[in-house]
Amino acid sequence: MATISADNHGLRLAVRYVVLTLIAVIFIFPLLFMVMSSLKPSDQLLRDTASLRAFLPVGDIGFDNYTDAFSRAPVGLFVFNSVLVTGVTVLLSLFLCSLAAFSFAFLKWKGRDLLLGIIIATLIVPFETIAIPLLLLVSKLPWIGLEGLQFGWLNTYRVQIIPWIADGLTVFLFVQYFKDLPRELIEAARVEGASWWQIYRRVVMPLAGPVLATAAILKFLVMYNQYLWPLIVVQQESYRPVMVGLQYFFQLDTAWGEIMAYLTIITVPVLAFYLVMQRAFISSIASTGVKG
Template sequence: MKIAHRILMLLAMSALAIVFVTPLLFMVASSFKSEDAIFSNIASLSAYMPSESWSLDNYREIFSRSQLPSFLLNSAIIASSVVVGGVLLNSMLAFALCRLRWGGRQAVLAFVVALLVVPFEVIAIPLLSLVARLPWPAIEHGALTLQTGWFNSLHVQIIPFLANAFCVFLFYQFFRDIPQELDEAAKMDGAGPWTLYWRIIMPNSGPVIATAAIVLFIAAWNQYLWPIMVVQGTGARPVQPGIQQFFGRSESWGQIMAYATVVTLPVLAVFLAFQRQFVASVVGSGIKG
């Protein structure tokens, strides 16, 4: 029975792997082909591997015909800022909820959990109205002034997404499993809350930090609705709205697949780099998929 169960699990996981990997293989393979080569063998297995006449022409075209390098740089800045700031901010809140004792802690935790079921579309319009009124320092004619509105900037795509309810809950669940005896021993040596957080909790939270980094990076990298709402120019535009702009300029499916491949590779690289920590965090925090 155990052998049969393992075989069935292996078959099920293999089937799921084929379902998820096949579109990626087709996308990458098509990015090296011409328009005719993509559709000439689309019904055969050769559609999922580069052809004999493969080339980098599609990649040369997307970098020469679009502002992809600028879009990639903007998305890299946004995603890295959200990851670094989000890990610090969400872990601090989770530490305060889990390891400190203060009035209203349970109410705040309940509010964070309630936010898990609120989609971004619900708060998009109120958030847009808020950032339209917020001031931001700017230099005009050599003088520092405050301008109203955060539109057409990178910070409008970073600051609203630093706090993440799911990441707070993820950190909270992981911090609960860290023995309280570590806190007590550190307090006996005169450690305060900041020392407990920075010297005790965070060094023992590598798996959940990696998981939160993956979650925040993917969310920031895949931003589409919000940049369309707050960014009208191309100076602060990230890669996802840039895809829509490129689709309107090119009808070549080879170039479209090349663009999609370039945009997808950073997400795959980040996940593959932290996949072991991600699995360890999911198992350690008691979250079942």
């Protein structure tokens, strides 16, 4: 009996590994194709797509596509813009949305549940519906900068950041997480004399690792992949993000090799961010296995 069940166990394990490997391969192949293609001249790249050679570093291999990509477009500037806009938005979003969620989860005030309902309802509004009204709004908004009072936010970093800080999904994620924290922790802190701000900073946020990681990853992906909004509000190259920058490679002749090189470059920040957050995510999971 024991051997049969052990064999069964081994078989199940084998099946599981095969399935997982297949899934991993499915997810890795496009990336592999991208990286390998970025090393090949365009004509060879197109020829190789007909066979498995597309995934292998064979033939005329080199980094020419990368140097060409850098000379065709200010790649470094685009990556810098995207990382700056994304980073600032993620940080502000985590801070402001968690503060809002703290209020929704722990404070009592009139109209709280209604307002939360409205915020969550905004999840079903697609961005395309509000893009034009939002454009009209930001084109006239005032701003006090180094040059004094100005009107219109077009062609700036702030127009790419501020409208994206607060969103229903992030608030909702935090509210759900906060509501699951033991209520007695909050009450104990109150009895000990902590202000609401101190409870937020010293008790709730140190325990919010998992939801911080989740919200940060989701927000990062949304922001880094921004295309439509910066396309509308940024005409100057100096504020342009990576996804809009992709246009440079579709003019006159489509240089597939350079496109693949460009995509490989702009994928690096995403992978780096994910790896960092994954570690934070796992370590925060490990420290929450505490009752009370």
